[in-house]
Amino acid sequence: MIETKKLIKIYNPGKFEVKAVNDVSTVFAEGEFTAVVGPSGSGKTTFLNCVGGLDTPSSGDVIISDENITKLSGTEIIKYRLNNIGFVFQAYNLIPVLSAKENIEMIMLLQGADEKIRKSRTDELLNQVGLYEMRNRRPSQLSGGQQQRVAVARALASKPKFILADEPTANLDTSSTSNLLDIMNKLNETEKITFIFSTHDQRVIDRARRVVTLEDGKIVNDIKK
């Protein structure tokens, strides 16, 4: 379970301060498939950054499975992210010099996983995202949709508690989006992983089982379907 308590993030504190996240308290239960929506500048990304431990909130707490991650030190939060949180980026952000297989395997290497486990998990994920045949291709040899599927597999490789995805379909065409959402939906059901998206994409919103709407850093609507 992920819980945010009175989460506030202020940029430029003082004269020209901007409250990107303003007193947000909410809970994401295990296995949720949630879309965080809202207009540009509503604070979606900042909110997810704080939840993912990438950004430090100005005040408030982020509690994941009874652990307040806002209290962790720099080194501890890096380790926490590595073992508990998966990230999917809008621009895929794969390592261009590594193959699809190596990109997925890398996160397990960072975790220090055994070679046997790494190999079987990588093969399993490549099969799940339908890219086993293309495992030796580098990102430049894959389409945008295929790259994003590798990015999803990479996010899942560490067996995280939840996955944060910021506009994961923003650069994808309709069929790639649909394909990616099918894969994520399936993974959500089979691996019981919590997915939290920030998105503008109606196709993602339609598939989400919960939609949290932010405006000016505050939750203005929270619908469970």
Next chain:
Amino acid sequence: MNLLTLIKISWRNIWRNKLRSLVVIISIVFGLLGGIIIIAMSYGLNEERMNNAVDTYLSHIQIHNNLFSEDYNIKHTINNLDVIEKAINEDERVISYSKRIVLNGMLSNSNGSYGIQVKGIDPDEEIKVTNTYEKIIDGEYFRSKRDNTILVGKKLADKLNLKLKSKVVITFQDENYELTSLLYRVEGIFRSGNSRYDEMNVFVKNKSITKNLPGFNGYHEMPILLSDIELRGEVKKDLIPISSDNIVEGWDDISKELAYANEMLSAVLYIFMMIILSGLSFGVINTMLMAILERRKEIGMLMSIGMNRYKIFMMISFETIFLSLIALPFGLITSYLIVEYYSVVGIDLSVVEAGLENFGVGTRLYFKVPNEEYFYVSLMVFVISIFSSIFPSIRALKINPVEATKTI
């Protein structure tokens, strides 16, 4: 993530922009090449100068009466000569030796006078120790049956307009400080490659001196040639106990400026190489900073997913070090081949002949790089590449993953 994986990623990263990496690598190769060739020329020049001095006049060891260097009176001849000669003849480390009478005096002809040092030699003995006989450019090396012939240096011959068969008078003080003059006829003109030496030294047969100085008996200088220049220390040590009231000196004791130049050369060349490599390191640093700027997002992503600061630091460090280390073997091999070629063929520097003669070397310069220099240069490249890697790596660590990735 183990070190091998980091090395693999770093290795692949440097080939992402092949052209840029190659430009840096080639610049390091040329820098190394330039530096090593300068080292080779300097060592070659220094060795040529040293060998020239040793072969022409110094030899490896010299023995004098210890008063001779203070007061050049001809009475200060070498003491205990028989015992020393016996010891030298029995010593297998000694290849040859000769005995010289040395007079400081004045050489005159109708064109003028010049202060010189006269070396009275046995021409047959002297051939075994020095190479003056090979340096005759006009006339002959003591072929005449006459005793009063003289060999003069080219520079002195030019100054006093001396030609073959020219008459000259040598004036010096005898043991009673009385002026004595001897008449000679020029039999040969030599050019040793050291114009200063050619200007200041003349050779005569020692018989020509002894027969005109009936009371004089002995020698002032005994040059000794060894099988290996490095043996001079131990041979010197063995000769000192039997050389009472004599002074036994190695070439480096006699010609301190040559020995000093020899000692200083390595240090000066290391400083020079360090400057070249430091200059090149700025190119490497600049390239890496550009690469980091281009890969901000990727590095930010790596930080986001949990790559710690140490691994980021190591990854960038490896990339920087690889750039230098790839260049190293190419630079060394190219330099080695060029040095080997010119160590045999030499470079013709006759265009600067006059300057080189003043410096005491010939006109053909043979490259030389002691093998250990290649090792030290490699070590310097390695150390400088490590230092060069620090700044880009620190810069990479300063990347804020949130700003770099813009989105999570």
